[in-house]
Amino acid sequence: MATSEVKVLGSWPSPYAMRPRIALNIKSVDYEYIDEKLWEGKSQLLLQSNPVHKKIPVLIHGDRKPICESLIIVQYINETWSAGPSILPSDPYERAVARFWAAYLDDKWFPAVKSVGIAKGDEEKKAAIAQVEEGLALMEGAFGDCSKGKGFFGGDEIGYLDIAFGSFLGWLRVTEKFNGMKLLDEGKTPALVRWADRFCSHGSVKDVMPDTDKLAEFGKMVIAKIRAAGAAAERH
Amino acid sequence: MADEVKLFGMWASPYSRRVELALKLKGIPYEYIEEDLSNKSSLLLKYNPVHQKIPVLVHNGKSIPESLVILEYIDETWRNNPVLLPRDPYKRSIARFWAKFIDEKILITTRKVSFTTGKEQDQAMEELSEQLKLLENELKGKPYFAGEAIGYLDIVVANFLVFWFRNLQEALGINMFTKERFPIIFEWIEKVVAIDVVEVCRIPKERHLVYIRTRLEAIKSASK
Numbered sequence: 176m177a178t179s180e181v182k183v184l185g186s187w188p189s190p191y192a193m194r195p196r197i198a199l200n201i202k203s204v205d206y207e208y209i210d211e212k213l214w215e216g217k218s219q220l221l222l223q224s225n226p227v228h229k230k231i232p233v234l235i236h237g238d239r240k241p242i243c244e245s246l247i248i249v250q251y252i253n254e255t256w257s258a259g260p261s262i263l264p265s266d267p268y269e270r271a272v273a274r275f276w277a278a279y280l281d282d283k284w285f286p287a288v289k290s291v292g293i294a295k296g297d298e299e300k301k302a303a304i305a306q307v308e309e310g311l312a313l314m315e316g317a318f319g320d321c322s323k324g325k326g327f328f329g330g331d332e333i334g335y336l337d338i339a340f341g342s343f344l345g346w347l348r349v350t351e352k353f354n355g356m357k358l359l360d361e362g363k364t365p366a367l368v369r370w371a372d373r374f375c376s377h378g379s380v381k382d383v384m385p386d387t388d389k390l391a392e393f394g395k396m397v398i399a400k401i402r403a404a405g406a407a408a409e410r411h
Numbered sequence: 412m413a414d415e416v417k418l419f420g421m422w423a424s425p426y427s428r429r430v431e432l433a434l435k436l437k438g439i440p441y442e443y444i445e446e447d448l449s450n451k452s453s454l455l456l457k458y459n460p461v462h463q464k465i466p467v468l469v470h471n472g473k474s475i476p477e478s479l480v481i482l483e484y485i486d487e488t489w490r491n492n493p494v495l496l497p498r499d500p501y502k503r504s505i506a507r508f509w510a511k512f513i514d515e516k517i518l519i520t521t522r523k524v525s526f527t528t529g530k531e532q533d534q535a536m537e538e539l540s541e542q543l544k545l546l547e548n549e550l551k552g553k554p555y556f557a558g559e560a561i562g563y564l565d566i567v568v569a570n571f572l573v574f575w576f577r578n579l580q581e582a583l584g585i586n587m588f589t590k591e592r593f594p595i596i597f598e599w600i601e602k603v604v605a606i607d608v609v610e611v612c613r614i615p616k617e618r619h620l621v622y623i624r625t626r627l628e629a630i631k632s633a634s635k
Binding site for chain 1: 461462470473475476477480481483484487488500501503504505507508511512545
């Protein structure tokens with residue numbers, strides 16, 4: 176398949192943009208990656224490809240209309256290139272479990288991780304950290320159920336939930352760095368700590384996972400901008 | 412071994428009703444358990460410890476929460492007609508995209524419409540109108556969102572718009588969702604409500620109007 180047949184519009188700091196790339200790597204599908212520097216404004220291609228949300232990632236496959244929303248894209252990749260390794264389990268109940276946890280991570284857990292970064296004052300920060308740790312404890316349990324003794328949530332190989340959760344590891348590590356604490360702790364969630372190393376060193380992941388220090392620098396810039404915007408709003 | 416299917420739901424929830432509609436369309440027998448959300452049962456808390464919400468489907472003792480996850484589970488487990496999700500991966504992603512759009516974006520806008528007044532409410536209604544127009548576009552050239560027969564996205568839209576939102580707008584005393592402004596959706600509504608199990612799954616209107624008005628009052632006074 177020609178490289179230009181499949182394009183991914185993403186942004187290197189975005190955990191969501193990592194997901195389609197990992198999925199395409201698992202399926203050994205060549206693709207062109209177009210990096211959007213969102214903090215400098217949105218390109219015409221992005222605005223045309225995702226007029227509803229104007230967000231990355233976007234998958235453009237041949238002359239089909241673009242597909243948006245990272246987990247929807249991952250499922251599309253899994254279903255379209257069905258000959259490659261399966262990203263979702265074959266059993267409907269196990270698929271439902273994977274989808275449930277991925278939705279939980281996106282809707283509840285990662286917003287708590289973000290809150291740690293922009294929390295105002297100690298109380299807010301403590302509450303956010305507690306939520307993050309509670310979520311990690313749940314995921315440690317989920318790992319036990321889903322992996323069935325193997326190395327990944329998907330079993331022997333990386334699957335949907337590994338992709339959904341693993342894509343957040345960069346920002347989790349940045350949060351740990353900024354707050355001088357361990358959130359992913361061998362004492363509390365040993366299986367997840369080992370899984371995280373396995374995930375980040377996996378062939379389909381390592382070239383797509385951003386470097387933690389680079390991400391931290393980027394994070395500082397974003398937090399500064401948010402705080403400046405907040406201060407400016409308060410001055411009015 | 413006979414299948415044991417239970418659904419923990421709530422009569423006024425469009426999310427709960429969408430699961431019921433899927434089960435009824437597929438002809439799957441189930442036991443329905445009505446939950447009092449102000450006094451949640453220990454079974455609900457056992458089956459959905461993370462979110463403690465309805466709907467939850469329990470199939471032979473295994474619990475599945477989150478209505479959209481449940482719909483896909485139903486379609487993958489009981490593969491008889493109607494097949495709810497399109498077979499083509501591209502069409503499936505479109506159906507999933509719009510269901511997510513309804514549950515995330517349109518829901519937020521309906522909340523803005525419910526809890527604002529005057530100019531703010533007008534703006535919210537304008538936003539909602541634009542979102543509904545986007546949804547209406549998806550119907551162009553097809554009898555149903557899913558194509559030739561009712562499917563996943565029809566179930567989601569029917570429960571949200573037809574059963575829930577039309578009652579909400581009446582309770583609020585607004586009338587933005589009309590046949591004149593959304594002719595294609597209204598043509599689709601006529602087809603959908605003609606399906607007998609759809610009528611059976613409809614939220615009972617008069618009881619729902621009372622429920623909505625009571626809830627809106629409670630939320631408004633709590634925020635004062």
